[in-house]
Amino acid sequence: MASMVFSECSTSTTSRFFPMSLRKDAVVLLRRLSLPRHSCASKVPLSFRAFTVGASTPTSPPPSVAIEACAKVIDGKYVAKQIRDEISSEVSRMKEAIRVVPGLAVILVGDRKDSATYVRNKKKACESVGINSLEVHLPEDSKEEDVLEFISGFNDDPSVHGILVQLPLPSHMNEQSILNAVTIEKDVDGFHPLNIGRLAMRGREPLFVPCTPKGCIELLHRYGIGIKGKRAVIIGRSNIVGMPAALLLQREDATISIVHSRTQNPEEITREADIIIAAVGQANMVRGTWIKPGAVIIDVGINPVEDSKSSRGYKLVGDVHYEEACKVASAITPVPGGVGPMTIAMLLSNTLTSAKRAHNFQ
């Protein structure tokens, strides 16, 4: 039996949506942002530091400087909050102007606790910016047709602008055919092959960009980190992060290389990068020696590792060895608090974009 929850919330902040602060020059001065607790930034006052992205070589600066140096922390939590505020403002403006509120439908099948948590977080995030969230919860033993029926209903429902099927689905269901049933106009996850194809092609525009890679690029933009002409290495080639991240970076004129499980010399290739996106799901895989001095690191991995000091018995770490990377990189996302918070923010952004497009609202 399906349960449905419908909620509507709105806020009224006034800042405008996405005032991009992309600066194309290589030498940038970063604004001071709040620093996560595992930052080592105290060694050098951040507000007075300039750094060059991609201008260094593996031999410079000398080791003594590298040991002293400390990466700027790219604070995803802060940026995600900023974006949610902007979305909130846009949702209000839209509601006021044309009496339309963006709506996101989430379909959850079964009783996986982690999935239930993700869905709850998405619902809360929707509420926080005034987007309607509509949740369908189907039992584990539902038929594929039941899911397809709900998708079909949401496809036709003009109050729904985004449809998200929480993965993984129970094993008796065909994930691909269920995901393909979501109309491309409401594919806010951006995983439809037609969207991916348009993302890959020059001169074509995808309707939606997958949320996590979109969040990675947004962090670079917001921190004024130039992409054009930079050497970018993407570690991992998954459909949901690595591959679309590479396509996005190439769209912005980076020179991309994609490192994966069959790459023979990942360390050597990664060390060529001005920008590293690590999305491979292996705790601390990228060591300090893999990183060119001055590189910018976006760490998508969230890996639990044993930690006797923690009351939970574990802590979360990224794919990049944070402490080592901090000494070499010019900027880095922490885990948690880096890319993670950006994913849901981008889901909200995609839902807003969809609603604006459906109603031709600028």
Next chain:
Amino acid sequence: MASMVFSECSTSTTSRFFPMSLRKDAVVLLRRLSLPRHSCASKVPLSFRAFTVGASTPTSPPPSVAIEACAKVIDGKYVAKQIRDEISSEVSRMKEAIRVVPGLAVILVGDRKDSATYVRNKKKACESVGINSLEVHLPEDSKEEDVLEFISGFNDDPSVHGILVQLPLPSHMNEQSILNAVTIEKDVDGFHPLNIGRLAMRGREPLFVPCTPKGCIELLHRYGIGIKGKRAVIIGRSNIVGMPAALLLQREDATISIVHSRTQNPEEITREADIIIAAVGQANMVRGTWIKPGAVIIDVGINPVEDSKSSRGYKLVGDVHYEEACKVASAITPVPGGVGPMTIAMLLSNTLTSAKRAHNFQ
């Protein structure tokens, strides 16, 4: 007014279609193939030479060896002929078994001489393997609707398995909307974003792969050149060659880097490659110094350059400086006679695949 030509030819060779000779080991011994006239292979007897793909470094072999060395010529003309023979055999087998002949419809608009030549070549190639070719020739001042009407007719026609709109179209027509009108089941060019999306995604299969990049990979396969784990640099990121070639190489587990007009150090990156695909349209751009000793080069460029010795006043050269490359690479495609002949062979292959799929013929 449209003119229509319908032809059917068949042959009866007996070899089977695509008996891939892909060898995954890095050290390969190449079979002796006929050598184009600009080969410098006479210096070292080819039939006794072994070479290692991707095992060399920029410092080995020493210059004295490199000067003596001479690349194996990858003979696209020969391979394309081999493939046409295989297709011809399969077309006969299909006709005999289920009385179905694959059909390719080509739409040509206007009077461009080069386009007319391309269409004529495609028609001849179809005839040579027994594929039906159906040609529509519309005048330059046709309306977009006229073209769309023919496409719609071919979409519905069960005797047509591939539809190809010859580009460029007259400027008053919207190329994108015309190409999008071709049903994905008959998109033998493989340019539909849905096909490109599936090509990019792991676990998805495109219905068709674009002909020229497919031809590049086929040459590597037929020459037993391993791709898995190799470093591949693709120069150029066009929708029709560079980008899909990169996606194809990645599907075969190469580690890809894409060099383009905004790349700051193309020479340095290209020199890291075990396999180079050059598709940028600049005569002789890739010099000998760009090439790692032992690399394999697939040159997609076909550029006319002045040549007073030629009766035509020009000759065709690739994107790679052939004479210089021959001294460094282990294998290289000539221009002409390399990738060029493969494109039409792959178009025939896609048309056959489409017909087989439509009739569930194995």
